[in-house]
Amino acid sequence: MKSKLLVLVIALVFSATVFSQVGTICWREVSAGQNFTLAIKSDGTLWGWGANGNLLGLNGNTANQNLPIQIGTANDWMTVSAGGNHSLAVKTNGTLWAWGSGILGQLGNGAFNNATWTVTQLGTATNWLKVSAGSEFSLAIKNTGTLWSWGLNNTGQLGIGNTINQNIPIQVGTSNTWSEIDAGNQHSLAIDNLGFVWAWGNNTFGQLGNGSNTSSLSPIQIISFGGWTDISAGFDHSLFINGAQFLFSCGNNTNGQLCDGTNTASNILIPATATGAQFRYIAISAGQTHTMAIRDDFTLWTSGFNNQGQLGLGNNTNVNALNQVGTGTNWFAISAGFVHSHALETTTDLWSTGRGLEGQLGVGSFVNSNVIVIVNCPTSALGNNEMETEDMKIVVYPNPTNDMVNVNYNIENASNVTLQLTSIQGQVIKEVKMINVLGLQTTTVDLSNQTSGMYFITLSTENESFTTKVVKR
Numbered sequence: 001m002k003s004k005l006l007v008l009v010i011a012l013v014f015s016a017t018v019f020s021q022v023g024t025i026c027w028r029e030v031s032a033g034q035n036f037t038l039a040i041k042s043d044g045t046l047w048g049w050g051a052n053g054n055l056l057g058l059n060g061n062t063a064n065q066n067l068p069i070q071i072g073t074a075n076d077w078m079t080v081s082a083g084g085n086h087s088l089a090v091k092t093n094g095t096l097w098a099w100g101s102g103i104l105g106q107l108g109n110g111a112f113n114n115a116t117w118t119v120t121q122l123g124t125a126t127n128w129l130k131v132s133a134g135s136e137f138s139l140a141i142k143n144t145g146t147l148w149s150w151g152l153n154n155t156g157q158l159g160i161g162n163t164i165n166q167n168i169p170i171q172v173g174t175s176n177t178w179s180e181i182d183a184g185n186q187h188s189l190a191i192d193n194l195g196f197v198w199a200w201g202n203n204t205f206g207q208l209g210n211g212s213n214t215s216s217l218s219p220i221q222i223i224s225f226g227g228w229t230d231i232s233a234g235f236d237h238s239l240f241i242n243g244a245q246f247l248f249s250c251g252n253n254t255n256g257q258l259c260d261g262t263n264t265a266s267n268i269l270i271p272a273t274a275t276g277a278q279f280r281y282i283a284i285s286a287g288q289t290h291t292m293a294i295r296d297d298f299t300l301w302t303s304g305f306n307n308q309g310q311l312g313l314g315n316n317t318n319v320n321a322l323n324q325v326g327t328g329t330n331w332f333a334i335s336a337g338f339v340h341s342h343a344l345e346t347t348t349d350l351w352s353t354g355r356g357l358e359g360q361l362g363v364g365s366f367v368n369s370n371v372i373v374i375v376n377c378p379t380s381a382l383g384n385n386e387m388e389t390e391d392m393k394i395v396v397y398p399n400p401t402n403d404m405v406n407v408n409y410n411i412e413n414a415s416n417v418t419l420q421l422t423s424i425q426g427q428v429i430k431e432v433k434m435i436n437v438l439g440l441q442t443t444t445v446d447l448s449n450q451t452s453g454m455y456f457i458t459l460s461t462e463n464e465s466f467t468t469k470v471v472k473r
Helices: none
Strands: 027-032 036-041 046-050 065-070 077-082 086-091 096-101 115-121 128-133 137-142 147-151 166-171 178-183 187-192 197-201 216-221 230-233 237-241 247-251 266-271 281-286 290-295 300-304 319-324 331-336 340-345 350-354 369-375 395-397 404-423 428-446 453-460 465-472
Touching: 027 077, 027 331, 027 340, 036 077, 036 340, 077 128, 086 128, 086 137, 128 178, 137 178, 178 230, 187 230, 187 237, 237 281, 237 290, 281 331, 290 331, 290 340, 331 453, 395 465
Parallel strands: 230 281
Antiparallel strands: 027 036, 036 046, 046 065, 077 086, 086 096, 096 115, 128 137, 137 147, 147 166, 178 187, 187 197, 197 216, 230 237, 237 247, 247 266, 281 290, 290 300, 300 319, 331 340, 340 350, 350 369, 395 404, 404 428, 404 453, 453 465
8 A cells, every 4th residue: 555644734832932834845956057057846856947059958959948947857856066068967866867068078978079968867876976067077976985077177177187088987086085076167176074175177376275376187185174064166266164164265366256355366265254254154156256155144145256247236346255145034055157146045935146148047038137036936747656745744843943853744554754854965964764654753853963054854655755944053
């Protein structure tokens, strides 16, 4: 018999405190490419908009799209990355997929001078975890902690000790301790399990942050102490968040993208502040020549080049220090493209700003905007194997939380249940497996050791799954 997972929608009151309930959510993840955007909805479906040709994987539909259009009908996408002219994605089963231009081997399918117009599986491995699409090269981490790269390698951005382009994934060194990656234009950044930061590739403007302007063909540790939590590689600048949640930057600063109040390049990490005061940050994203950041109070900030309104400040004036975008205090994820930007609220509403001439803002027009505008939530078309979760709701309380969060649900028929806590990048942080569960249940998840930000809780049986959000203060 099919086990049906019912998640109760009820109002709960404890000690005179009213706990919020969470209903259906829309967007889960967004990735801004050169002039196009990819996103995953909370139901696991994949969407794209903007410049097309072969970029959106629409199986021969080459027209630019100014509204989100669904890519296929699969509903098991875990993470996606939009690059300069190609895209990468991983499904929940650990398979790796690629599409777009492959002229320099960036699709990893064993060919050069090749374009893939549909979303196509790369190999047969089922242990891929994270991907990052750069300008014309790719990085990926397997769940074994190994790091892989392929595509353009003219400045050593693949980290394999030479400058030979690769059209299949090549392992970078022998380490199995990699945890985070980000591919820029011609340089790469990574963090290992101890929080040490590594960099390689083009270093013309000091974007590797190692005190020189010499490029590197292999990963080099650029900071002597660990504990770093986030990285972002732009066109030729880099962003970093340390364990204290302070923001640092290095590289080209012609347009103020280093956020330090100057326009002077730096080949060492410098604090991103123009006033001497350092604020704490929970998210960063480096665009072509602009920077986005979210502070720990969930406010949104931008700096750098603003010729097409990509900073969302209501004008087209460059700034060299972080300026707040609007007055909102519930931002949790960001993605900076070449000259457009996206930001997600904790409500999972998605917003855009900047260049829209190819439709990359996703708001139904082909015009630029220098203020943030909302991307409507489209209706998914699902394949025949879609699980019947349309009417399910989940109660998570308290939400937001400082430490513990309770999850209320009900199992109609005895079933094995898995509860997963994942990061916004799709990394599984905690997993609880429960055998032969029946009836009303409450499971408590400990977030006390997690950093502030947005997380997702997924409940699944053998037949159904439902995901909702939780905010850690």
